[in-house]
Amino acid sequence: MNDGTASTGAERSALTALRRWYTAAWLLLGLIPTVIGVGNDPGPLKWASLTLVAAALAYTAVHRARHHSPAYLAALAAGLGAMAALPGGGAALLIAALPQFWFQTRGPRTAVLLSGCAAAATAAGSVWRDSPGNAAAALTGYAVSVLAGLLLHRLVTDGEARATTLAAELSLAQERLAAAHRARGAADERERMAREIHDTLAQGFASIIVLAEAARAGLDEDAEHTARQLRSIEQTARENFAEARVLVGAAPHSGLRPGSVVPTLRRTLERFTQDTGITVDAELAEDVHCDQQTRIALLRCTQESLANVRKHADASTVGVVLAQGPYAIELEITDDGRGFVVEESRGFGLDGMRKRLAELDGELTVTSSVGDGTRVLATFHTNGRP
Numbered sequence: 001m002n003d004g005t006a007s008t009g010a011e012r013s014a015l016t017a018l019r020r021w022y023t024a025a026w027l028l029l030g031l032i033p034t035v036i037g038v039g040n041d042p043g044p045l046k047w048a049s050l051t052l053v054a055a056a057l058a059y060t061a062v063h064r065a066r067h068h069s070p071a072y073l074a075a076l077a078a079g080l081g082a083m084a085a086l087p088g089g090g091a092a093l094l095i096a097a098l099p100q101f102w103f104q105t106r107g108p109r110t111a112v113l114l115s116g117c118a119a120a121a122t123a124a125g126s127v128w129r130d131s132p133g134n135a136a137a138a139l140t141g142y143a144v145s146v147l148a149g150l151l152l153h154r155l156v157t158d159g160e161a162r163a164t165t166l167a168a169e170l171s172l173a174q175e176r177l178a179a180a181h182r183a184r185g186a187a188d189e190r191e192r193m194a195r196e197i198h199d200t201l202a203q204g205f206a207s208i209i210v211l212a213e214a215a216r217a218g219l220d221e222d223a224e225h226t227a228r229q230l231r232s233i234e235q236t237a238r239e240n241f242a243e244a245r246v247l248v249g250a251a252p253h254s255g256l257r258p259g260s261v262v263p264t265l266r267r268t269l270e271r272f273t274q275d276t277g278i279t280v281d282a283e284l285a286e287d288v289h290c291d292q293q294t295r296i297a298l299l300r301c302t303q304e305s306l307a308n309v310r311k312h313a314d315a316s317t318v319g320v321v322l323a324q325g326p327y328a329i330e331l332e333i334t335d336d337g338r339g340f341v342v343e344e345s346r347g348f349g350l351d352g353m354r355k356r357l358a359e360l361d362g363e364l365t366v367t368s369s370v371g372d373g374t375r376v377l378a379t380f381h382t383n384g385r386p
Contacts, residue, residue: 073104073114081121084138085129094122095141102145108153112146232275261295262286262322265302269320272306278315284322290329294380297356298322298331301364301378304349305333313337313374324382331378339368353378 080094101115102108119142126134212233262284269280290298302320309315315337322331345366354364361381368374 070105070110070114073101074117076100077114077118077121080118081125084122084125084131084134092137094118094138095145098141098145102149102152108150111149115142115145115149118142228274232271235271260286261288261290261298264295264299265320265322268299268302268306272310272318276310278309279317280320281317282320284320285324288322288324288329290380290382294329294360297360297362297380298329298378300356301331301353301376302333304353305376308349308374309335309337312340315373328382329380331380333376334373336373339370339372339374341370342366342368 076097080097083093097118098115101118102111105111105114119138122138123135126132126138265284266282269282272278273280306318309318313335315335317336319334320332323329350364350366356362357364357378357380363379365377365379366374367377
């Protein structure tokens with residue numbers, strides 16, 4: 001249900017409750033006292049009382065049906081005039097009946113006209129009965145009811161206008177919020193795609209370039225070594241092709257199979273040693289248990305760190321430690337390279353790793369100084385923080 005429908009339903013419910021309360025007031029303050037006052041009188045007064053009860057029942061039927069009938073109100077006006085001509089007067093009955101003319105009409109003009117007819121008929125009946133005080137009371141009550149009715153109608157109209165304006169503003173705000181969410185989602189998706197391309201295709205192409213340059217340089221010197229480099233280029237190109245199919249949705253997510261991440265990390269480290277000649281000391285716990293997203297993040301962090309070692313560190317040894325504690329999985333990658341000033345680093349790779357880990361409730365800590373190598377620690381929280 002939309003906001004406009006809900007608002008209309010609430011208004012109808014409130015109006016129904018108001019009409020019920022008025023029905024009770026009409027019966028208790030208007031009809032019953034009049035019936036009691038003339039109930040013991042013979043002749044016409046008795047029949048007038050019964051007619052009044054019938055009118056009350058008719059009103060109840062109209063109220064139940066929510067029917068706006070000018071004919072009923074015209075009959076009520078005539079009945080009030082007739083009651084004013086009977087003993088007991090009709091001014092009090094008119095005042096109790098005036099709200100009906102506002103409840104049962106669709107606009108203030110009709111209410112003013114029909115209630116004016118009722119007031120005029122009551123005043124005429126009172127004058128004919130020689131009760132000028134009742135006539136004055138009827139006219140005064142009518143004047144007050146018109147002022148009150150017009151004031152309430154103005155308040156209701158202004159409230160409806162404000163409600164319409166607020167509903168339009170709310171709808172516009174919702175549309176803008178939805179557009180902002182879509183734009184934010186598109187930006188997040190672009191950032192995710194950029195990170196995936198950097199961590200997969202870009203690293204693979206960089207490796208292919210390095211291997212191709214080395215193979216070309218040693219083409220006439222060591223045919224066997226060159227052949228290994230060419231096979232590595234072919235394998236890297238195939239892996240890049242598989243990752244490209246993943247990114248465009250033509251293949252399952254990542255080449256990382258469900259299960260332990262350790263075999264994949266070992267193959268990655270072996271390829272790194274084969275391509276670069278850098279020694280890798282690895283301590284990989286075999287009992288690391290994590291979900292697929294964490295396994296992918298572990299692999300991407302390893303690939304990014306090794307790519308940075310290849311491109312920037314000029315290291316001779318790399319250490320890799322994977323361990324699972326009671327509260328977290330930790331991946332530590334160190335090298336004995338030239339190091340750098342962490343605060344001055346502006347690379348996309350480190351920022352991408354930080355964001356990837358943050359999405360998985362993880363943290364990335366990078367420690368390095370010029371001449372002292374680099375330490376990268378990726379922490380994935382599993383069972384809450386200690």
